[in-house]
Amino acid sequence: AQSVTQLGSHVSVSEGALVLLRCNYSSSVPPYLFWYVQYPNQGLQLLLKYTTGATLVKGINGFEAEFKKSETSFHLTKPSAHMSDAAEYFCAVLKAAGNKLTFGGGTRVLVKP
Amino acid sequence: GAVVSQHPSWVICKSGTSVKIECRSLDFQATTMFWYRQFPKQSLMLMATSNEGSKATYEQGVEKDKFLINHASLTLSTLTVTSAHPEDSSFYICSARDTITDTQYFGPGTRLTVL
Numbered sequence: 508a509q510s511v512t513q514l515g516s517h518v519s520v521s522e523g524a525l526v527l528l529r530c531n532y533s534s535s536v537p538p539y540l541f542w543y544v545q546y547p548n549q550g551l552q553l554l555l556k557y558t559t560g561a562t563l564v565k566g567i568n569g570f571e572a573e574f575k576k577s578e579t580s581f582h583l584t585k586p587s588a589h590m591s592d593a594a595e596y597f598c599a600v601l602k603a604a605g606n607k608l609t610f611g612g613g614t615r616v617l618v619k620p
Numbered sequence: 621g622a623v624v625s626q627h628p629s630w631v632i633c634k635s636g637t638s639v640k641i642e643c644r645s646l647d648f649q650a651t652t653m654f655w656y657r658q659f660p661k662q663s664l665m666l667m668a669t670s671n672e673g674s675k676a677t678y679e680q681g682v683e684k685d686k687f688l689i690n691h692a693s694l695t696l697s698t699l700t701v702t703s704a705h706p707e708d709s710s711f712y713i714c715s716a717r718d719t720i721t722d723t724q725y726f727g728p729g730t731r732l733t734v735l
Contacts, residue, residue: 539722550626550713551664551726558722597663601722606652608715608724610663 511600513611521619526585528614530572530598533579539601540581541608542572546594554596557581568592593618623647624716626727633704634735640700641730643714649694650716654724655687658711670697704734 514529532538539558543551555566562574568591572583581598598611623646633639643653651672656664668689669677676689686708688700697716701708711731715724 541723543726548711548729548731550624550728551715553622553723553725556723601724606669606717607654607666613663615661 511598511609511611513596513598513614515614516612517615517617519617519619520588522590523587526570526583526588526592526616528583528596528598528616530581530583530611531579532581532598532600534600537576540572540574541599541601542566542570542581542583543597543599544568544594545597545613551597554583588616588618590618590620592616622718622723622725624714624725624727626714626730628730629728630731630733632733632735635705636703638700638702639704639732640698641712641714641732643697643699643716643727645695645716645725648716648718648720650697651694651719652717653691653697654715654717655689655697655699656713656715658713658729660711664713667699701732704732706734708732709734 510533512531541556542554545551554570555564557564557574565571570585595613595615597613599608625644627642653670655667658664667682670689670691672691678684691697711729713729715726717724
């Protein structure tokens with residue numbers, strides 16, 4: 508069985524500060540990893556994904572994430588937060604060549620001016 | 621690319637009526653689509669996997685006779701909430717799986733309110 512843990516259900520950052528959202532997973536096989544963002548009353552938008560190859564993945568809106576197998580982590584970062592980054596962020600795991608996504612509990616980001 | 625639409629975006633209905641929600645992949649074919657339910661301030665809960673041309677696979681605890689799923693084409697899946705009750709009020713989100721990239725793309729969601 509696989510699971511996803513997002514540390515911190517809420518994160519508050521100042522505009523211009525580093526955004527760091529933590530995600531740890533457990534999987535018996537090498538997983539595919541995803542970060543999605545959800546704005547209020549909207550669906551999920553794909554930020555980035557890791558499947559194979561380079562472990563540092565760059566996504567949209569200036570976000571990036573690094574797959575660290577030894578730490579079973581896939582933390583999401585952005586060097587400088589914008590007000591528009593205020594949203595809910597979900598980490599998800601897909602077993603390689605599998606079907607179902609397993610989501611973390613989500614982290615709500617608040618950006619202070 | 622990889623756009624998924626849902627219709628309607630919101631619906632209000634009376635208790636006892638049925639509501640149909642459509643999910644379409646606009647620029648790719650999806651043999652597999654997924655239906656999720658999301659309660660306020662919570663993560664997504666997978667309800668069922670919709671397979672084109674075959675029966676849907678429901679998650680444990682989800683009533684298949686209440687949540688009817690039809691995946692009649694490679695670009696359309698529908699979820700029908702039958703005999704809706706206020707406890708069915710929720711945000712329903714679909715996704716479509718792009719088999720080439722093994723990535724799920726999500727629709728914008730449908731907010732259902734049952735009075």
